[in-house]
Amino acid sequence: MLNRRVKFRPMPEEMSAPSGSTSEGTMTLLNPTERMLRDLPTMLKRSPEVNEVKVYANDLDHVWMTFCAGYHELAAAGGVVRDDEGHVLWIQRNGKWDLPKGKLEPGERLEEAAVREVEEETGITDLTLTGDAFTTFHTYEAGGVVHLKTTFWYPMRHAGTQTKGIPQAIEGISDVTWLRPPFSEEVTSNTFGSIRIVLDALLPAENQGESA
Numbered sequence: 001m002l003n004r005r006v007k008f009r010p011m012p013e014e015m016s017a018p019s020g021s022t023s024e025g026t027m028t029l030l031n032p033t034e035r036m037l038r039d040l041p042t043m044l045k046r047s048p049e050v051n052e053v054k055v056y057a058n059d060l061d062h063v064w065m066t067f068c069a070g071y072h073e074l075a076a077a078g079g080v081v082r083d084d085e086g087h088v089l090w091i092q093r094n095g096k097w098d099l100p101k102g103k104l105e106p107g108e109r110l111e112e113a114a115v116r117e118v119e120e121e122t123g124i125t126d127l128t129l130t131g132d133a134f135t136t137f138h139t140y141e142a143g144g145v146v147h148l149k150t151t152f153w154y155p156m157r158h159a160g161t162q163t164k165g166i167p168q169a170i171e172g173i174s175d176v177t178w179l180r181p182p183f184s185e186e187v188t189s190n191t192f193g194s195i196r197i198v199l200d201a202l203l204p205a206e207n208q209g210e211s212a
Helices: 034-045 060-069 110-122 193-202
Strands: 005-010 021-023 026-030 052-057 072-082 088-093 096-098 101-103 127-129 134-142 145-158 173-179
Touching (some): 005 060, 034 060, 052 060, 072 127, 088 110, 101 110, 110 145, 110 173, 145 193
Parallel strands (some): 005 052, 072 145
Antiparallel strands (some): 021 026, 072 101, 134 145
16 A cells, blocks of 8 residues: 555454554554544555554455445456466566556456556567466555555466567556566566565465576
């Protein structure tokens, strides 16, 4: 949320931290009310020392739906693409290492959007989905409106080896490249935390540490 990680967890049997407390950069909320969730973005803007929020609730589904109701929701889809030799497709977007993704068009299926966005942003075709999607959530503010973007990441296979791509400059993409995991510190330190989470989920035990 606004560049902080927010974790939603079931309420443990014993919880010592009071609701709203902050310790070592982590804010803890216990069974937050609708107002607390609505005011959370404003609270975080005023609390630069907070780098993570943990939300605990007895009725986790209700709290999550209440949280989502306070945002303008958007859906996006993208992919973690591997070629025939195991390289992973990366882009550089606005100076950061990133993975190809984009918003759904009206009436479009998630799988269709994921493939289309990879093709449009990288110029790489001959793509096949190889598994189920992994989901991430991201909040941001634009024009005074707070948005909640849900992104569905699909594992994909490209029929080829380090095929040359074409970066979609209009989307701020300056480079398309294939990298073999594990990825270097230069890459992992200059990407988003959500991207590292996606890689951990879809490339288990392969993207940790410095590549040889």
